[in-house]
Amino acid sequence: MKPLPSLLLRAGWAPLVVLIFHHEIQHTSWRQRLDFLMHYSGGVAIGFFLWHALDCFAHWLGSLTPFARYLFTFALACTVGLFWEFAELFSDVFFHTRIQFSVRETMRDLIADATGAATTLTLTWLVRCCRKK
Structure with missing residues (x-):
């Protein structure tokens, strides 16, 4: 399977679910109460997506050290959050x-x-540590 369709199947569902949920609650009385949770979930979802995206684009980015991959994913996820606020x-x-x-x-x-992005990366790190043992 091509890298982009594979990425969308493997990790694209996460931000899509958050966007759909956000769309459904944005004009309800729940919007204000769920705002923090929505942004946190968005950070989790986009962190998950970007972690997998780095695999798909490794031929352009080259091989990243584990620390660089965590740092790059976190920085990209925070950038997405910033541009969401700009929007x-x-x-x-x-x-x-x-x-x-x-x-x-x-x-x-x-x-x-x-915080959502950091949660994803912490869980990713824990899963990777457990798999090594």
């Missing part, structure tokens, strides 16, 4: 939505994204 701001400014309420809320979202 929310763009929507608020140009489409007059009310997604971002305050700087504190936005920073909380970024912390949730980073």
